[in-house]
Amino acid sequence: xxxxxxxxxxxxxxxxxxxxxxxxxxxNRAVDQGGVRLVVVPEDAADAAAAVxxxxxxxxxxxxxxxxHGAAGGLDGEVLLRTRLLxxxxxxxxxxxxxxxxxxxxxxxxxxxxxxxxxxLCGSSPVVSATGYLLGGGLSWFGRxxxxxxxxxxxxxxVDADGHPARVTGGSDPDLFWAxxxxxxxxxxxxxxxxxxxxAPSIFGGRLSWPARHAPxxxxxxxxxxxxxxxELSLWFALLEFPPFPEVPEPIRxxxxxxxxxxxxxxxxxxxxxxxxxxxxxxxxxxxRRPLRADEMGSICAEPTDPGASVFxxxxxxxxxxxxxxxxxxxxxxxxxxxQVRHLGGAIARPSDDHGAHGHIAEPYLLGLLxxxxxxxxxxxxxxxxxxxxxxxxxxxxxxKPFTYLAPGERAAAAFPADTLARLREIKRRRDPHGTxxxxxxxxx
Numbered sequence: 001x002x003x004x005x006x007x008x009x010x011x012x013x014x015x016x017x018x019x020x021x022x023x024x025x026x027x028n029r030a031v032d033q034g035g036v037r038l039v040v041v042p043e044d045a046a047d048a049a050a051a052v053x054x055x056x057x058x059x060x061x062x063x064x065x066x067x068x069h070g071a072a073g074g075l076d077g078e079v080l081l082r083t084r085l086l087x088x089x090x091x092x093x094x095x096x097x098x099x100x101x102x103x104x105x106x107x108x109x110x111x112x113x114x115x116x117x118x119x120x121l122c123g124s125s126p127v128v129s130a131t132g133y134l135l136g137g138g139l140s141w142f143g144r145x146x147x148x149x150x151x152x153x154x155x156x157x158x159v160d161a162d163g164h165p166a167r168v169t170g171g172s173d174p175d176l177f178w179a180x181x182x183x184x185x186x187x188x189x190x191x192x193x194x195x196x197x198x199x200a201p202s203i204f205g206g207r208l209s210w211p212a213r214h215a216p217x218x219x220x221x222x223x224x225x226x227x228x229x230x231x232e233l234s235l236w237f238a239l240l241e242f243p244p245f246p247e248v249p250e251p252i253r254x255x256x257x258x259x260x261x262x263x264x265x266x267x268x269x270x271x272x273x274x275x276x277x278x279x280x281x282x283x284x285x286x287x288x289r290r291p292l293r294a295d296e297m298g299s300i301c302a303e304p305t306d307p308g309a310s311v312f313x314x315x316x317x318x319x320x321x322x323x324x325x326x327x328x329x330x331x332x333x334x335x336x337x338x339x340q341v342r343h344l345g346g347a348i349a350r351p352s353d354d355h356g357a358h359g360h361i362a363e364p365y366l367l368g369l370l371x372x373x374x375x376x377x378x379x380x381x382x383x384x385x386x387x388x389x390x391x392x393x394x395x396x397x398x399x400x401k402p403f404t405y406l407a408p409g410e411r412a413a414a415a416f417p418a419d420t421l422a423r424l425r426e427i428k429r430r431r432d433p434h435g436t437x438x439x440x441x442x443x444x445x
Contacts (some may be wrong), residue, residue, distance in 0.1 A: 026068030030309040035076035045191040053163030066129040119200035119294035121149040126298030136404035137182035137358035144346030150181040158188035182358025186439035204271030205263035206289035212256035231346035314405030317365035412441040
């Protein structure tokens with residue numbers, strides 16, 4: 001520890017230090033990170049590089065997390081590098097690019113981009129770090145129009161396994177550039193990314209909500225609408241069940257609903273014309289559709305912005321025939337909070353030569369199952385229910401999962417075709433032979 005404290009200007013915390021236990025916690029409190037040896041909070045990129053050099057000389061492994069949204073557990077003796085202080089966001093409106101440091105959230109990126117009528121390829125949560133999301137590929141509200149979030153990356157600023165800083169582009173280092181665009185954080189420490197921004201003079205979006213008894217009609221309408229939606233429109237179906245746990249806000253405890261969340265990259269008139277038929281389904285309780293700024297995208301799903309304990313699983317769906325739809329409609333109950341189906345397709349489904357490990361997803365839908373887990377017995381009940389649902393859907397699932405949909409206990413191999421995984425493993429062995437870096441889902445595991 002002395003080597004770290006003498007070389008690093010930021011904080012270095014060891015077991016027994018007053019703030020260590022809090023500092024090592026991931027966003028999802030159901031994930032155990034009890035094996036962390038040290039927590040290092042660098043002040044800037046140079047400080048982060050010094051931490052990597054210290055770890056390399058000591059024969060230790062570095063696991064980088066801004067705040068641990070993607071943490072999968074399994075840490076045993078690693079140095080946990082919290083990059084949350086690296087929060088700079090610089091927008092170049094002429095080039096339509098942004099330089100985003102590793103700890104900056106999507107909310108911060110979108111706030112900077114919105115001032116210029118631009119957007120990044122953000123996901124549903126404004127508090128997730130943009131860099132971690134991009135390293136995992138990144139499924140965006142605008143992915144149907146523009147592809148995976150990682151495809152927008154133009155350059156990475158990294159620290160390599162020997163602690164040396166470098167700028168990585170498709171021209172300067174094509175192998176590493178390819179691996180970092182969707183292959184995870186196993187290959188280098190990323191301290192900043194340069195991303196392309198996209199014109200967003202008008203965005204229309206929001207939530208439509210009905211009592212849960214209307215779920216069959218809403219799902220039928222979702223299936224029909226997604227069969228003809230333009231690439232600029234993203235539709236997500238969800239069944240929400242709010243268990244009577246203290247962790248659930250009192251006004252919604254015990255309530256259940258069916259919702260359609262939507263985002264349209266275009267004007268209000270066209271967005272309403274595309275979705276008014278959905279809003280006409282009888283029983284509508286909430287219609288929050290409205291023109292949005294790019295920095296308001298996180299309001300659509302209203303996901304939690306504070307840490308909590310939960311259990312998640314995901315599946316890619318080859319379709320939504322009647323038997324699959326029936327399984328989804330029967331999925332809520334018990335400790336399950338959300339059963340969500342996202343429409344994919346568009347640019348996400350089209351093979352491209354944009355040099356990213358994320359590849360493409362040809363299938364049309366993505367299922368996400370989420371349950372709250374205030375205690376281990378509840379977490380086990382959630383896992384059992386998720387496994388039951390997944391088994392029932394086996395005729396309509398692929399076995400593959402997007403990298404950002406992997407859950408603790410799963411392996412990186414589930415996210416990639418065999419040839420992609422083989423290339424990622426070869427790059428890992430060649431670029432990090434001593435195992436200086438450990439991503440949330442190591443490609444060699």
